Amino acid sequence: MKLENDLLLRAARGEKTERTPVWMMRQAGRILAEYRAVREKAGSFIQLATTPELAAEVTLQPVDLLGVDAAIIFSDILVVPEAMGLPYEMVEQRGPVFPKTVKNTEELAKLRIADPEADLGYVLEAIKITKKALNNRVPLIGFAGAPFTIFCYMTEGKGSKTFSVAKKLLYTDPVFAHTLLQKITDSTIAYLKAQAVVGANLLQVFDSWAGILSPAQYREFSLPYIKQICDAITEVPVTVFAKGAYFARAEIGQLSCSVVGLDWNMDIAESRALIPHKTLQGNLDPCVLYGSYDQIKKEVRQMIGQFEGQPYIANLGHGVYPDTNPDKVRCFIETVKEYSL
Numbered sequence: 001m002k003l004e005n006d007l008l009l010r011a012a013r014g015e016k017t018e019r020t021p022v023w024m025m026r027q028a029g030r031i032l033a034e035y036r037a038v039r040e041k042a043g044s045f046i047q048l049a050t051t052p053e054l055a056a057e058v059t060l061q062p063v064d065l066l067g068v069d070a071a072i073i074f075s076d077i078l079v080v081p082e083a084m085g086l087p088y089e090m091v092e093q094r095g096p097v098f099p100k101t102v103k104n105t106e107e108l109a110k111l112r113i114a115d116p117e118a119d120l121g122y123v124l125e126a127i128k129i130t131k132k133a134l135n136n137r138v139p140l141i142g143f144a145g146a147p148f149t150i151f152c153y154m155t156e157g158k159g160s161k162t163f164s165v166a167k168k169l170l171y172t173d174p175v176f177a178h179t180l181l182q183k184i185t186d187s188t189i190a191y192l193k194a195q196a197v198v199g200a201n202l203l204q205v206f207d208s209w210a211g212i213l214s215p216a217q218y219r220e221f222s223l224p225y226i227k228q229i230c231d232a233i234t235e236v237p238v239t240v241f242a243k244g245a246y247f248a249r250a251e252i253g254q255l256s257c258s259v260v261g262l263d264w265n266m267d268i269a270e271s272r273a274l275i276p277h278k279t280l281q282g283n284l285d286p287c288v289l290y291g292s293y294d295q296i297k298k299e300v301r302q303m304i305g306q307f308e309g310q311p312y313i314a315n316l317g318h319g320v321y322p323d324t325n326p327d328k329v330r331c332f333i334e335t336v337k338e339y340s341l
């Protein structure tokens with residue numbers, strides 16, 4: 001079925017579009033009172049994420065309430081470790097915690113390759129419900145974490161500024177690290193393919209912790225696994241967003257993905273020179289949305305002007321912060337829509 005608004009997909013394929021498509025990482029979430037109400041009703045983040053009807057409901061909210069050009073399925077990157085046998089908890093005000101972690105060969109041997117139908121059926125069901133409710137209005141984005149970012153959580157057990165427990169393993173036991181990374185990669189490929197089969201129109205890979213690695217470590221422990229994912233996913237376009245990996249932009253540009261996501265530390269002109277043949281996505285500093293309406297309009301126009309001439313999808317440089325005023329978000333989205341390339 002043809003989508004009414006397929007700007008995102010055409011831009012992802014490198015086609016010229018009548019205007020720039022726009023969506024926001026973390027658009028389905030706490031910025032919206034309507035999200036907070038559904039989350040309240042669900043009882044917890046995990047209840048919400050594992051109840052397909054409710055996950056679909058909050059996925060649709062930003063399309064209806066903010067006017068974005070794509071929906072992104074409401075879930076989390078940490079559902080993959082859970083499907084491999086390592087459950088997580090979401091602690092209020094603190095974030096995700098894994099009661100058990102993986103640090104040695106015995107623990108690693110107990111993990112399975114995720115079976116999407118058996119272990120992640122609730123996400124696939126949420127995608128099906130969302131697709132029906134969207135009724136071809138806009139594309140639906142599916143996603144997964146990049147293997148290195150998932151490795152960080154599975155070994156460290158919680159968020160961290162340095163992820164030094166995870167990084168230590170890269171130096172002390174590279175064989176263990178590669179074996180775990182491969183298991184995560186195999187699980188992720190199966191999961192992303194399953195998302196495409198049930199209707200995801202584009203898949204984004206989030207390497208949120210790429211920036212903690214040295215260029216050499218990134219080349220050894222992250223890029224080869226993202227490459228496997230990009231090569232395996234032939235069903236729909238893929239976006240690679242590697243937060244903080246400014247040093248690897250040229251190599252990321254060589255992957256067989258369609259879109260490269262930029263964070264706000266990445267200079268736009270420099271990024272275009274390094275990645276000339278792909279669609280770029282990004283990269284407004286989410287803190288700009290704390291500014292005045294005039295400041296937001298000025299910054300957004302400046303950003304689009306710098307991307308002009310290359311296929312482009314407007315977004316923030318990372319997820320929107322939960323205390324952002326939704327009216328400022330609407331200003332961001334409207335300004336992109338008014339500025340036609």
Ligand SMILES: Cc1c2[nH]c(c1CCC(=O)O)Cc1[nH]c(c(CCC(=O)O)c1C)Cc1[nH]c(c(CCC(=O)O)c1C)Cc1[nH]c(c(C)c1CCC(=O)O)C2
Pocket residue numbers: 024025026027028029030039045072073074075076077078090094095096143159206208243319
């Ligand atoms: C690293 C990472 C995680 N999750 C995710 C990433 C990669 C993207 C990034 O770098 O931000 C991805 C993610 N998590 C969530 C989405 C939903 C879709 C979207 O709107 O983008 C997506 C794409 C929902 C969520 N995932 C989480 C929330 C907030 C929890 C809540 O609503 O109670 C939401 C809406 C929780 C979460 N989940 C995670 C953390 C560190 C936290 C706690 C921090 C926080 O609270 O924002 C892990």
